Amino acid sequence: MPLEEHYSLKKHNTFGVEACARYFAPIRQMEELEELLIADLWKSMPTLVLGEGSNILFTRDVDGLVLKNEIKGIAVIRETADEVWLKVGGGENWHRFVMFCVGNQYAGVENLALIPGSVGASPVQNIGAYGVEVKEVIEKVVAWHLETHELLHFSNADCAFGYRDSVFKHAYQGRLMIVWVVFRLSKHPVFHTEYAALREELERMGVKTLSLKAISEAVIRIRTRKLPDPAKIGNAGSFFKNPQIPLAQYQALKQQFPDLPSFPVHADSVKIPAAWLIEQCGWKGYREGDAGVHSQQALVLVNYGKATGKQILDLSERIRQSVHERFGVWLEREVNVW
Ligand SMILES: Cc1cc2nc3c(=O)[nH]c(=O)nc-3n(C[C@H](O)[C@H](O)[C@H](O)COP(=O)(O)OP(=O)(O)OC[C@H]3O[C@@H](n4cnc5c(N)ncnc54)[C@H](O)[C@@H]3O)c2cc1C
Structure with missing residues (x-):
């Protein structure tokens, strides 16, 4: 596993501000995390878990270890006629995951299209948009405890989700790396079009019959028009x-x-x-x-x-x-x- 020293984080935060990590390690498998953290070196150093850096502002260097979550994979772990359970790597890109669900007719995350960031960060602040929050589809969060080196399983209730809030921002802040999230999605969509902006966009698009694809496209159009693109600003x-x-x-x-x-x-x-x-x-x-x-x-x-x-x-x-x-x-x- 590559371990970089004195590594610039400018490309790894959407604010595009300069900050330097004393050590930087991309983590592609949980075993790499286990192996790396065994060394005593890290015990005295601050550790920061980073996804895609779209919800962080660096005001100083990280004089310690940055663990960049790159654990990938989307797997169906259970399926019934009505529902599907997906185990998704924390390092998967959130929007790519949403598009995977839309493409397979799995309902529940379509209103959350184009939110920047990683799947592993999605429970941290219980991401939400256009009347939907990710807590509605999270079955379980699996996380590696950086100090005790245990794998912890959090049920939806354990996550204590609130408005842009969860247990990961409080008792466990800075202590865990979320390695997988298990989502429970429906095969029978209930469309959330309570937001006037979303209804208007669907109308503009001339959508007569609602679908997961139409909703996600409407959300993408609104977001592209309204929100500044971090690649540009x-x-x-x-x-x-x-x-x-x-x-x-x-x-x-x-x-x-x-x-x-x-x-x-x-x-x-x-x-x-x-x-x-x-x-x-x-x-x-x-x-x-x-x-x-x-x-x-x-x-x-x-x-x-x-x-x-x-x-x-x-x-x-x-x-x-x-x-x-x-x-x-x-x-x-x-x-x-x-
Ligand atoms: C243009 C734009 C639009 C946005 N719109 C929305 C929106 O509509 N709704 C919304 O809710 N958010 C929105 N956000 C915020 C952002 O997209 C989310 O908070 C996203 O979940 C952050 O993911 P990330 O991987 O970039 O996290 P990062 O910025 O890398 O990390 C955020 C926090 O989570 C922690 N963290 C990250 N990954 C893990 C992990 N695997 N385990 C443990 N802790 C971890 C980090 O330590 C940090 O404290 C927007 C951001 C941008 C730039």
Whole structure:
């Protein structure tokens, strides 16, 4: 297994910021991970598990070991007339996996087409888009514990999934490499077209009969049009989560800001769009050096070329501060900061 030293991570993060890994190891099989981690050398060093780097901001070098998950493979492990169970390597590309499912008429992930990143990272923040979250189709997550060297099996309930959240961002943060995910998909699609943007796109496409292919194509079209392509402009998608606030706080804010949009979550709380709050504070399209806020998507922070992770993080902190001053709401980061 190749072990690189003093390895640039610039190509391995979609922000395209410079950071150096003291050691960098691509992991193609779980056995390689076992073999590598036996050495005492790693015990005193920080370790970072990396997928495709589309949800991470490097603000410093990694003075330790970066394990790049390249464990591949999609296998049917169980099948009935109604459902199929797929065991998928953590290093598989997420969108490639979605296209595999669509091509085989396995339903459940079509609304999640074109989300960047790896399958192994998908449970970490419970990826979601267009009314669907990956937790709905995850049966099991299998992960290698980097300290105890045990293989752990997490049921869906063990993962403690929440909105862009899971146990992997808390008790197990930095401690595991997710090596496989087992998905349970349906052979009888239930189409999720609650999102107006998705319905409109399907209409524009002239779709008369819904299909997995039509849904995934509509999602791909919307995303391609709306979101900045990291290959052209560095970014990690939404930088912040949409804040969920108590109903009473929402009602008070709504009196002050009658245009404040919201989505109901529970009887006693609502979600408000972080993009709206950021835009109201005048940040949309703001640029300082090479760090900025995208001109079409206020939730997306961008690197126009040579911004450092620290500059992007500083900008994000100023945005948080100003949103708090104006609305009394603290934005929480969706992107992981190293
Ligand atoms: C243009 C754009 C659009 C996006 N749109 C969406 C969207 O619609 N919905 C959404 O939910 N997200 C979205 N994202 C965020 C991103 O696509 C997801 O968070 C994705 O799951 C990250 O995958 P990755 O492999 O790149 O993870 P990385 O960025 O490599 O890692 C993210 C975090 O997960 C950890 N991690 C990664 N792999 C593993 C593993 N195998 N085991 C343990 N820990 C691991 C890392 O240590 C890190 O903390 C978007 C990003 C971009 C750039």
